[in-house]
Amino acid sequence: MNTPYHNNQEFLSHISIDSVVFGFHENELKVLLLELKDLEKYALPGGFVKKDETIEDAASRILKWRTGLDEIFLQQFKVFSSPDRSKDNPTIPIIKSLIPNIDISFYNDRFISIGFFALVEYTLVNPNPDELSIKCEWVNIDDAKNVIIDHSDIINGALEALRIQLNYSPIGYNLLPQKFTMPELQKLYETILGKQLDRRNFQRKILSYNILNRLDEKRVGVAHKSPYLYEFDLENYQKALENGLKSGW
Amino acid sequence: MNTPYHNNQEFLSHISIDSVVFGFHENELKVLLLELKDLEKYALPGGFVKKDETIEDAASRILKWRTGLDEIFLQQFKVFSSPDRSKDNPTIPIIKSLIPNIDISFYNDRFISIGFFALVEYTLVNPNPDELSIKCEWVNIDDAKNVIIDHSDIINGALEALRIQLNYSPIGYNLLPQKFTMPELQKLYETILGKQLDRRNFQRKILSYNILNRLDEKRVGVAHKSPYLYEFDLENYQKALENGLKSGW
DNA sequence: TTATCATTGTGTAACCATGACGCAATGTAA
DNA sequence: TTACATTGCGTCATGGTTACACAATGATAA
CATH class of the missing domain: 1.10.10.10 (Winged helix-like DNA-binding domain superfamily/Winged helix DNA-binding domain)
Structure with a gap:
């Protein structure tokens, strides 16, 4: 199956990517979020880096899969590395329950996440959930609250980076x-x-x-x-x- | 011995940190570089992330060891992830020759490097080379040319980030x-x-x-x-x- | 001792960007 | 037909920016 959760040996360990995808619709700034199964929590679209691709290619590949879009405007803005962020990751039980034979040690490791933000045209996006998520949907940025781990920090950081970007x-x-x-x-x-x-x-x-x-x-x-x-x-x-x-x- | 080259199992794999340390002396902007043994090449001071510290703490720890300074002004600015950057790393033969029993597979892996820049007061720094380097010294930024791998990109990226920083x-x-x-x-x-x-x-x-x-x-x-x-x-x-x-x- | 001269301290005039706001034209809805 | 929110275009005061002028300083050279 074409999801990152199988065959995780093709990815670099300890490194993940999380992307804040901004869209604009009906005069509102929106962020693309995944609603996780059984959790009533949201997560940023993210993934891992293959052993022979740049982080930019990885972010691009991940978002193509999530949105259907090629050539997304993408920019890395910050690395999130608190050791705490790898504790109690609520997606791990979901992965374990859905893919019984998986090598879960990959996910149990500590992860450092590289934050990207993306700017996309709202109407062109075909949100695509995966095995872990009930749906993939646009959420008003002010409502993007109930998110896992430090994803709230990542969203705020992306917005701050975007505001600075606006100046030059x-x-x-x-x-x-x-x-x-x-x-x-x-x-x-x-x-x-x-x-x-x-x-x-x-x-x-x-x-x-x-x-x-x-x-x-x-x-x-x-x-x-x-x-x-x-x-x-x-x-x-x-x-x-x-x-x-x-x-x- | 207190260098990162021994006991590399205490570090996260695939992730390194490289810091561009800026100093200002005699009206010149300088960068702290290591001159590598037997290579006539320079390298940025860098290191790895311990399994229980943030990347900011890691960068801080590494630079304290290099400069003797606590409380360094440090800022991450970009992640460098070209797959090529892990090929033909000229420091690996040096490590192998100097530390015969080392587990070299750690270094042979692919590395993604998180670029930091630091601003320090020139006169307070006590440059500290290590086993791999002949010396640790200040180099005029315009002369920081003969460097390994993509360290030239990292230096240029740091300078660009610093210039942007100047505006706000x-x-x-x-x-x-x-x-x-x-x-x-x-x-x-x-x-x-x-x-x-x-x-x-x-x-x-x-x-x-x-x-x-x-x-x-x-x-x-x-x-x-x-x-x-x-x-x-x-x-x-x-x-x-x-x-x-x-x-x- | 005096003159020289690069450098520093202070000031000013023209110009441009910015913030605050006025007013007429437009086009739907009452 | 009228009301009214919205749009297009414009003005004015303010403050920051650019490009200079000029006198004061203090080591150095005559």
């Missing part, structure tokens, strides 16, 4: 549909930052980055004045990603 | 002596950033952070006009570390 990198291309309105983009920023921004100042600042093209279309069927649609100027967006937005020194 | 965190307390002049602090920033800054604008900006106290002393015995001495205002410095300097959103 454009964000949005990986989180929004191709066409979007200025208020939608602003709501994304507001949700990530956890605070309100002035509509007019936001527009001026984001336009000054020169990463947006305004289209000759407007969003129709919406209440009130219809807003323009924008798309990212991929060439300039890429340049901004590489050079960084001006910041400080 | 004060730097200097860990790198300068207690009393210093404004030109010295400026030179530190210039060296890290790799570019010249305007003297007067630098002073205005750094003073606006309110992390400096100007003393009623001047540096004496120096050519030309004698500059004031400054020290960091620890309370405000700490506050700035926690809250971050205003930056962007």
